[in-house]
Amino acid sequence: MKTVATSLVSNHPMGIEVIAVPAGTKVDLDLRLESVVEGILVSGKAFSVAEGECARCLIDITRDVEASVRELYAFPDSTTAQTIEDDEVLILEDDLIDLEPLVRDELTLQLPLAPxxxxxxxxxxxxxxxxLADLEPDHNHEIVDARWAALQSQFGSISEVEEK
Ligand SMILES: [Zn+2]
Ligand SMILES: [Zn+2]
Structure with missing residues (x-):
């Protein structure tokens, strides 16, 4: 078993429309590589910083994001690689492991749908x-009619009168 601390940078954002790790942002990886019969088992953690916008007030936000990863990268001539649909298994190509699809999927799953x-x-x-968070707590746009206000002070609380 081998422990690897590495990183990757994607040319595409990793995430969803409202929040994602931007293209060109480094993703740190702490990985364990285990040689198994069928290929190489990769597990560990990915860390990065996502950028997006608040779903309610629309200001820009940044969020640390962390995901666990675990995936078998099968040798091209292994039974796993040959018996499973192409898109269900990651194949080692020229002995290189393409970590990006795995890291992208797992990081995306950790991001909130409404940040x-x-x-x-x-x-x-x-x-x-x-x-609203930047405004006074009693912020409102009610325009008080001066005549109404005068009546109110004369008769006390008018809201107690029920409308029929
Ligand atoms: Zn907000
Ligand atoms: Zn307002």
Missing amino acids: LCQPDCPGLCSVCGER
Whole structure:
């Protein structure tokens, strides 16, 4: 068994539309390579940083992302490689292991479908479109009619009167 610390950089983003490890961003890999009868068993962890946008307030966010990987890379002449559909098994080509598809799949699975800048992100104001987290807590656009306000102060709370 061999332990390898390596990294890879993809020319394509790894993830989904709303959040992904951008193209050109390094993915660190801590891997164990085990020689088995059918090929090489690769397992370990992948670490990188994803970039995206908050699903509620749309600001840019970055997230550490970590994924476990485990895959058998079969020798081209092994029974596994010959009896399984092409796209179900990763074949060692010229003794090289192409880690990118595996790392891409596993990292993508760890990314949230609706990433948030903070767990309780209040989103955007429906009137002015500003980020509520950046605004005063009592932010609102209610225009108080001056005459109505005067009546209200005269009779107390008008909302107690039921409309029929
Ligand atoms: Zn947000
Ligand atoms: Zn507003």
